[in-house]
Amino acid sequence: MEAPTHAPTPLRKTCDKCYLRKIKCDRQQPRCSQCVAYMSECTYKAPSRPSRPRKRRPAAGKASEPTHMRAFVEQLQSQVEDLTKRLDEATDRSEPQKDQLPVVTKATIGPKPTLIMSPIDDSGLSNAGGSVTGSKSPRLNLPPFDEVMPVIQMYLDHFNSVTPLFHPGTLLGLVNDFYEFPNRRDTVSWAAINVVLALTYRQVMLGGVxxxxxxxxxxxxxxxxxxxxxxxxLGEPKLLHAQVLLGIVTMLQISKSLQPAMVLMGAAMRLIRGLGLHTRASTAHLDTETAKEHTYVFWIAYILDKDISMRMRSPSIHGDDEVDVDMPVAVINHHRGVHGSKKKFDDGVIATVNGDVAMDFFLTRIRLAIVQGGIYDYLYSVRSQARSPEERNVATSSLVNALQEWQSHIAPEFDAASAAGNVSPTALPFICSLHATSFASLAMINEASAWNRQWVIDIRKYPGACADLHPRSRWEPLVEHARDFAVLFESIPPSGYALI
Structure with missing residues (x-):
């Protein structure tokens, strides 16, 4: 009599992916939620590790005094000031710097939007020099309202529509109130407006208009x-504080030194955790639009956190097992819009010039950030270095499969080799940045970078003494990806090279 056949029972309570990342696995069938997020196969094949006695953590000391915190902030502020000065010196320009910043005119930016009525003329809000008067602090100055509003609208149309850091209505109201009610002005609102202007001018520079x-x-x-x-x-934690910090971090990512961005990212994530943006419960009592803004802010922080973590080879600040927020819902089926329609796509969507094909860029970038987080956790974290060669091979294969699966969901019109002919100049830097990140991810998975001393030595010997490169390099896909990205990179104006 033959023994009855049964499905093999997993030896562990977690699948390979969750086991390697040391996170809780819900063991859903046929794939757990983590494997669904990574778009990878859910298996139970990785060898188990021998248990090790846990080391007791030392008791936490007393909280830092406010004076110590303020001294830390002042030191951080000094570092950021020094960085921005060096950024200016390191940027290659085709023309020599001018002594004064140019005044942006309506003819340069475009017609004044009609979303918000301009403040009354006799409010004394601007002087001949273009500075805001009547504020509590003389340093809270901005260009005149008629010059700022077109720039804000350009930000909403070209930058915020792809990476929705601010709710459009809330931002427009904040700008209008800043000019219309001088006695209500505060430094955080002033900083938020300056961050938006900085992001816009950088995007204007990259877009070539x-x-x-x-x-x-x-x-x-x-x-x-x-x-x-x-x-x-140090102010009372509010969503606007987190948005300001994330905007500054976004700007600092163009620097070769990511240390200031990483420090500010830590402050931003602690603020976000304090506001509870990483949980569904924090938005349960909010209206739909406000809840959407909170969710967007969290995922933008998540993207920045994972990107800096991978590039700096340091642990991300917020672990995936602490995320209890739904991803933004995909608004496009199979990346295809209705042919010939004038449909206005939702937040985070980039469409081709003719509007026939669209990609949910924001959701695509979030999924790539998940893979980036796995790259550090699987290959470069301290605990990953203690894994056996078999475990590391499983981890590497899992990451390669996850990146290939992610790539397969991008429509051909947005591939690196063809995006330049299908996407508008203002949206092309976002697509270029997306493929630059995926290329960097593939290089780090294959350990093909200047960080890997042995890989550099092998490259210098190839094809002479070194007949073959490291077997994990997967040289051909990496070269193919590099060639496609070079085509896209050539289409970006020289002023945009700093983003890559």
Whole structure:
């Protein structure tokens, strides 16, 4: 009599992916939620590790005194000021710097939007020099309202529509109130407006439209925003504080040194955790639009956190097992829009010039950030170095499969080799940044970078003494990816190279 056949019982309570990342596995069938998020196979094949006695953590000391915190903030502020100065010096320009920043005119930016009525003329809000008057502090100055509003609208149309850091109505109301009610002004709102202006001028510079001196203007407003970092970090925690910090971190990512960005990212994530943005419960009592803004802010922070973690080879600040927020819902089926329609896509969507094909860029970037987090956890974390070669091979294969699965969901019109002919100049830097990140991810998975001394030695010997590269390098896919990205990179204006 033959023994009855049964499905093999897993030896562990977690699948390979959750086991390697040391996170809780819900063991859903046919794939657990983590494997669904990574778009990978859910298996139970990785060998188990021998248990080790846990070391007791030392008791936490007393909380730092407020004076110590303020001294830390002042030191951080000084570091950011020094960084922005060096950023200005390191940027290659086709023309020499001018002594004064140019005044942005309506002819340069475009027609004035009609979403918000301009403040009354006799309110005394601006003087001949373009500075805001009547504020509590003389340093809270901005260009005139008629110059700022077109730039804000450009930010909402070209930057925030792809990476929705601010709710459009809330941002427009904040700007309007800042000019219309001088007695209500505060440094955080002032910093938020300067961050938006800095991001816009950087995007204008990258998109190749508008002003010719976008770098100078971006750094000018970034300096203003970071000058009040102490108020942003030490004030009563609010969503706007987190948005300001994330905007500054986004700007600092163009630097070769990511240390200031990483420090500010830590402060931003602690603030986000304090606001509870990483949980569904924090938005349960909010209206739909406000809840959506809170969710967007969290996922933008998540993207920045994982990207900095991978590039710095340091642990991410927020672990995946602490995330209890739904991803933004995909608004496009199979990346295809209705042919010939004038449909206006939702937040985070990039469409081709003819509007026939669209990609949910924001959701795609979140999924790539998940893979980035796995790259550090699987291959570069301290605990990953103690894994056996068999475990590391399983981890590497899992990451390669996850990256390939992610790539397969991108429509051909947005591939690195063909995006330049299908996407508008203002949206192309986002697509280029996306493929640059995926290329960097593949290089780190294969340990094909200047960080890997042995890989550099093998490259220098190839094809002479070294007949073959490291077997894990998977040289051909890496070279193919590099060639496709080079095509896309050539389509970006030289002023945008700093983003890559």
């Amino acid at each position: 508008g002003t010719d001196n976008g770098t100078d203007l971006a750094l000018h407003h970034l300096n203003k925003a970071q000058s009040v970092l102490s108020d942003v970090l």
